[in-house]
Amino acid sequence: MSETVQDYVNELGRKARQAAGALAGATTEQKNTALRATAKALRETMPALLDANRKDVESVAGKGKNAAFIDRLVLDAGRIEAMASALEQIADLPDPVGRKLARFERPNGLVVERISVPIGVIAMVYESRPNVGADAGALCLKSGNAIILRGGSESLNSTRQIVACLAAGLKAAGLPEDAVQLVDTTDRDAVKFLLHCADYVDLVIPRGGKGLVSLVQREARVPTLLHLDGNVHTYIHSAADLAKATAVVVNAKLRRTGVCGATESLVVDRAIAGQYLPGLLDALGACEVRGEAESIAIDARIKPASDEDWDTEYLDAILSVKLVDDAAEAMTFIEAHSSHHTDAIITEDSETAAAFLRTIDSAVVMHNASTQFSDGGEFGMGAEIGIATGKMHARGPVGLEQLTIYKYLVLGDGQTRP
Amino acid sequence: MSETVQDYVNELGRKARQAAGALAGATTEQKNTALRATAKALRETMPALLDANRKDVESVAGKGKNAAFIDRLVLDAGRIEAMASALEQIADLPDPVGRKLARFERPNGLVVERISVPIGVIAMVYESRPNVGADAGALCLKSGNAIILRGGSESLNSTRQIVACLAAGLKAAGLPEDAVQLVDTTDRDAVKFLLHCADYVDLVIPRGGKGLVSLVQREARVPTLLHLDGNVHTYIHSAADLAKATAVVVNAKLRRTGVCGATESLVVDRAIAGQYLPGLLDALGACEVRGEAESIAIDARIKPASDEDWDTEYLDAILSVKLVDDAAEAMTFIEAHSSHHTDAIITEDSETAAAFLRTIDSAVVMHNASTQFSDGGEFGMGAEIGIATGKMHARGPVGLEQLTIYKYLVLGDGQTRP
Numbered sequence: 001m002s003e004t005v006q007d008y009v010n011e012l013g014r015k016a017r018q019a020a021g022a023l024a025g026a027t028t029e030q031k032n033t034a035l036r037a038t039a040k041a042l043r044e045t046m047p048a049l050l051d052a053n054r055k056d057v058e059s060v061a062g063k064g065k066n067a068a069f070i071d072r073l074v075l076d077a078g079r080i081e082a083m084a085s086a087l088e089q090i091a092d093l094p095d096p097v098g099r100k101l102a103r104f105e106r107p108n109g110l111v112v113e114r115i116s117v118p119i120g121v122i123a124m125v126y127e128s129r130p131n132v133g134a135d136a137g138a139l140c141l142k143s144g145n146a147i148i149l150r151g152g153s154e155s156l157n158s159t160r161q162i163v164a165c166l167a168a169g170l171k172a173a174g175l176p177e178d179a180v181q182l183v184d185t186t187d188r189d190a191v192k193f194l195l196h197c198a199d200y201v202d203l204v205i206p207r208g209g210k211g212l213v214s215l216v217q218r219e220a221r222v223p224t225l226l227h228l229d230g231n232v233h234t235y236i237h238s239a240a241d242l243a244k245a246t247a248v249v250v251n252a253k254l255r256r257t258g259v260c261g262a263t264e265s266l267v268v269d270r271a272i273a274g275q276y277l278p279g280l281l282d283a284l285g286a287c288e289v290r291g292e293a294e295s296i297a298i299d300a301r302i303k304p305a306s307d308e309d310w311d312t313e314y315l316d317a318i319l320s321v322k323l324v325d326d327a328a329e330a331m332t333f334i335e336a337h338s339s340h341h342t343d344a345i346i347t348e349d350s351e352t353a354a355a356f357l358r359t360i361d362s363a364v365v366m367h368n369a370s371t372q373f374s375d376g377g378e379f380g381m382g383a384e385i386g387i388a389t390g391k392m393h394a395r396g397p398v399g400l401e402q403l404t405i406y407k408y409l410v411l412g413d414g415q416t417r418p
Numbered sequence: 419m420s421e422t423v424q425d426y427v428n429e430l431g432r433k434a435r436q437a438a439g440a441l442a443g444a445t446t447e448q449k450n451t452a453l454r455a456t457a458k459a460l461r462e463t464m465p466a467l468l469d470a471n472r473k474d475v476e477s478v479a480g481k482g483k484n485a486a487f488i489d490r491l492v493l494d495a496g497r498i499e500a501m502a503s504a505l506e507q508i509a510d511l512p513d514p515v516g517r518k519l520a521r522f523e524r525p526n527g528l529v530v531e532r533i534s535v536p537i538g539v540i541a542m543v544y545e546s547r548p549n550v551g552a553d554a555g556a557l558c559l560k561s562g563n564a565i566i567l568r569g570g571s572e573s574l575n576s577t578r579q580i581v582a583c584l585a586a587g588l589k590a591a592g593l594p595e596d597a598v599q600l601v602d603t604t605d606r607d608a609v610k611f612l613l614h615c616a617d618y619v620d621l622v623i624p625r626g627g628k629g630l631v632s633l634v635q636r637e638a639r640v641p642t643l644l645h646l647d648g649n650v651h652t653y654i655h656s657a658a659d660l661a662k663a664t665a666v667v668v669n670a671k672l673r674r675t676g677v678c679g680a681t682e683s684l685v686v687d688r689a690i691a692g693q694y695l696p697g698l699l700d701a702l703g704a705c706e707v708r709g710e711a712e713s714i715a716i717d718a719r720i721k722p723a724s725d726e727d728w729d730t731e732y733l734d735a736i737l738s739v740k741l742v743d744d745a746a747e748a749m750t751f752i753e754a755h756s757s758h759h760t761d762a763i764i765t766e767d768s769e770t771a772a773a774f775l776r777t778i779d780s781a782v783v784m785h786n787a788s789t790q791f792s793d794g795g796e797f798g799m800g801a802e803i804g805i806a807t808g809k810m811h812a813r814g815p816v817g818l819e820q821l822t823i824y825k826y827l828v829l830g831d832g833q834t835r836p
Contacts, residue, residue: 021753025776104798110787112797119809120779198635202809217616221635223810244832251834335439344828357827358443361538369528369830378835379530379826380522391537391620392641393811396826408797408814409775410762412787414662416669417796 005185009193012148012181013200016121019178020146024118028095030173031142035091038138038169039084045165046080052157053130060154068258072129073155083134083162086383090138093382096400097144111411116404118144120202123194124385125216127208128152133159136205136385137166137180143403146179148201150194153186160184195219205398207386225398228389229313230260231339232371235330235356237347238269242276244368245346250283251370252344258315260387261342261374265310265320267330273323274298284319291321310337327352331359338362341389342374363389363396423603427611430566430599431618434539437596438564442536446513448591449560453509456556456587457502463583464498470575471548478572486676490547491573501552501580504801508556511800514818515562529829534822536562538620541612542803543634545626546570551577554623554803555584555598561821564597566619568612571604578602613637623816625804643816646807647731648678649757650789653748653774655765656687660694662786663764668701669788670762676733678805679760679792683728683738685748691741692716702737709739728755745770749777756780759807760792781807781814 023031042049053075060073102114122145124136133149140147151159159182166180183190195204195216204224206216216224234252236245252263268276278299281289290305302321309320310333324330327345334343344366345356353367364374364387376384376397384397394402441449460467471493478491520532540563542554551567558565569577577600584598601608613622613634622642624634634642652670654663670681686694696717699707707713708723720739727738728751742748745763752761762784763774771785782792782805794802794815802815812820 021777021779024779106796106798110791110796117779217639223641223808241832247834248832255835359439361439361442361535362825364826364828366828367830368832369828370834372835373528373828373830373833378524378528379828380524390641391823393823395823405809405811405813407780408782410782410784410787410791410797412785412791414659414666414786415791416665416788417673417790 005187005189006193008185009183009190009197010200012183013121013197015178016146016148016181017200019176020118020120022176023141023146023179024097024144026144026173026175030175031095031144032091034141034169034173034175035087035138036169037172038165039087041165041168042080042084042087042134042162045161046077049080049158049161050075050077052161055157056155065154069128072127073158075130075158079131083131086131086135087138090142090383090400093142093400095142096404101406108415109413110415113409113411114406115409116401116406119403119405121146121148121200122403123148123150123197123201123204125150125191125194125204125206125208125212126152127212128155130155130158130162132207133162134166135383137163139383139385139400139403141166141170141179143400145403146181148181148183148194150183150191156184156186191215192219196221198222205385223393225388225394226390227260227386228341229339230262230341230374230387231265231311231313231337232261232263232341232374233265233267233334233338233343234263234371235267235327235334235343235345236269236272236276237327237330237345237349237352238271239349239352240272240346241348242272242279245276246280246283248344248346248368248370249280252372253284253319254287254317255370255372257317259372260313261372262315263319263344263371264312264314265322265337267322267324267333269330270323270325277302277321287317287319289319289321292323294323295321313339327355331356334360339389341387342366342371344369344371363387423605423607424611426603427601427608427615428618430601431539431615433596434564434566434599435618437594438536438538438562440594441559441564441597442515442562444562444591444593448593449513449562450509452559452587452591452593453505453556454587455590456584457505459583459586460498460502460505460552460580463579464495467498467576467579468493468495470579473575474573483572487546490545491576493548493576497549501549504549504553505556508560508801508818511560511818513560514822519824526833527831528833531827531829532824533827534819534824537821537823539564539566539618540821541566541568541615541619541622543568543609543612543622543624543626543630544570545630546573548573548576548580550625551580552584553801555581557801557803557818557821559584559588559597561818563821564599566599566601566612568601568609574602574604609633610637614639616640623803641811643806643812644808645678645804646759647757648680648759648792648805649683649729649731649755650679650681650759650792651683651685651752651756651761652681652789653685653745653752653761653763654687654690654694655745655748655763655767655770656689657767657770658690658764659766660690660697663694664698664701666762666764666786666788667698670790671702671737672705672735673788673790675735677790678731679790680733681737681762681789682730682732683740683755685740685742685751687748688741688743695720695739705735705737707737707739710741712741713739731757745773749774752778757807759805760784760789762787762789781805
């Protein structure tokens with residue numbers, strides 16, 4: 001079977017590479033036409049998509065999936081409309097291809113231009129949220145990249161319908177339908193072969209749990225943009241405005257507990273812990289707070305923390321609390337335990353804030369703001385595929401610009417190099 | 419042995435990570451002081467460096483190394499002075515760290531800034547040209563990255579001396595000496611362990627032949643910036659100015675045959691081949707030209723080409739010639755055989771030139787210029803570590819800017835997300 005799957009994946013790659021050439025030359029208008037036609041197709045085929053999704057949901061019944069999993073998998077009219085309007089919003093964003101990023105005029109008359117271009121072929125490996133396929137397909141289409149989608153096997157029927165809508169949109173715009181393809185098999189080896197497909201795949205973007213991430217780190221022979229955990233910290237410095245700190249932490253922890261920008265760990269200066277923690281616990285309500293003995297001595301509602309807590313992304317109404325002497329100790333602790341996604345400081349002292357922003361080596365560092373703002377849309381960048389936590393190519397929100405690279409044009413009149 | 423080597427490499431990584439933190443916070447002045455002090459140390463210890471280099475050269479005697487290899491390995495007073503002045507030139511370049519790359523002011527009052535920062539820890543794996551270590555060390559130092567150098571084992575004595583000079587420079591500036599470290603073992607497994615060292619190494623930059631590149635592609639568990647072959651094309655379109663075309667091709671092929679930007683393959687429109695090739699062959703003198711029967715029929719000095727020739731980077735005074743009907747066929751041929759480093763078109767027809775520049779998916783595409791201009795210095799970017807041929811992070815010349823990434827600062831006043 002695996003040899004067949006490998007051939008199948010390679011053939012997807014070959015077709016994607018061919019489509020990528022055509023898509024790179026598409027006009028902005030063509031790409032926007034394709035996006036709007038896809039939105040129309042999603043709305044028009046809503047009954048078929050709902051049917052397909054019902055099959056997906058039925059197929060996991062009795063398989064021990066929890067309510068959060070089912071909630072991510074299930075579609076309804078509102079979610080389909082949200083997908084369609086997201087496509088239209090991406091059509092309204094500026095085209096990231098063809099931007100002039102730099103220009104050098106040389107003494108010999110050569111003009112050198114650095115111009116943004118698509119990356120080429122992107123493979124997106126994700127779990128069972130069908131809308132991720134639509135969003136990723138739309139972002140890649142707008143940025144001129146061919147995409148190969150590998151969604152969770154539980155959402156295969158839904159994803160087939162969504163990819164059919166994208167294909168209809170591409171066709172309506174006179175663009176190659178192979179620009180968006182589905183890995184239409186539940187064979188798990190398909191992911192491995194995508195990760196090995198260096199001849200045709202320029203980038204794999206995995207979105208999933210630790211199992212997927214470790215598979216990618218072990219197997220990838222192509223570049224990847226990793227989206228690791230959000231073990232996110234908020235540090236309450238002794239010079240914080242404590243009322244502000246409480247409001248920010250409650251929002252950072254509880255606005256939505258399941259997002260990667262949610263604060264998981266609070267770091268508090270000892271000098272203010274006694275004054276701050278009881279009021280914070282009142283404001284956090286039913287949220288469980290875990291800390292060490294000295295925190296528990298301040299407020300008995302705090303439960304004992306184990307060493308594991310410092311490295312845990314709860315994605316739930318749980319918060320760990322660590323007490324420190326000062327900003328230096330706080331920064332050392334955060335650098336040791338952060339997943340380098342997002343970390344924040346709350347203080348009215350601008351020098352300490354500046355040191356924190358400079359020192360903490362995370363994709364996003366914040367001063368006096370809720371970590372739940374860590375989002376491309378909130379930054380003003382438009383839609384995003386996720387928050388990259390690596391150090392290469394793109395860091396933080398991955399939107400349209402981050403799905404491009406550049407090439408150099410050298411414009412001469414017969415110059416030769418001495 | 420290998421377990422010891424793995425521990426040794428990990429320990430280098432751990433120390434580099436620690437040094438990277440300090441280096442990221444260094445001022446521009448500190449970094450420039452370190453670079454200038456390194457230049458001074460290189461000049462002052464020239465006798466010791468020449469001695470060490472003599473040992474290296476003696477150690478390869480009788481080992482079947484060719485003259486080009488020995489030439490790359492050997493140092494003399496002129497080459498050491500060139501290394502020292504390259505360090506001083508890098509000190510004179512603008513600091514690539516701390517540039518404000520984007521700024522978004524949000525309706526809720528949040529200010530989001532995208533700021534350039536060092537990547538972190540870079541490992542450079544290269545062959546036996548000692549100056550590569552000095553250049554890479556200097557570029558990483560200026561861009562705030564810690565570097566681990568793994569040069570060819572034949573140059574180990576020279577590299578030790580050079581790294582000692584960099585350490586002296588760092589010390590003189592009050593910066594951690596571990597910011598530049600040497601893999602001081604000839605054990606070949608060291609490269610593999612660097613490629614696996616995801617905990618500490620953010621990026622591996624390999625510079626070497628096909629063996630090294632395929633090792634990297636197979637083993638890397640960390641991001642890499644590959645520098646593949648330069649199978650570089652120059653296409654002579656039917657609307658070319660043939661005198662200009664001859665001058666450019668002679669320069670592109672022969673100015674220096676051993677550089678990656680040298681043209682290896684000529685693509686010529688059939689309509690002008692009879693008129694163009696004999697004069698070109700006159701101008702190319704002793705350079706060997708290989709082509710198909712129809713080219714040989716035009717000029718009997720042309721030798722028969724095999725299929726392999728189309729994919730060969732000669733790095734020598736040899737040029738392959740392919741005849742085509744038109745620009746479309748030329749672009750298909752070049753896309754199939756180019757290593758996507760640099761490709762050029764010679765034509766007076768601006769529409770055809772624009773189509774070529776748009777379609778050819780190479781790091782550098784040129785119009786009416788010698789491909790030997792494919793160089794960061796010639797582009798006005800300053801010193802470079804090489805020409806990246808991948809599609810992620812950096813493409814084309816890798817200079818100071820390309821050795822940085824960015825992070826986001828989010829500056830608030832207690833904002834919470836609705």
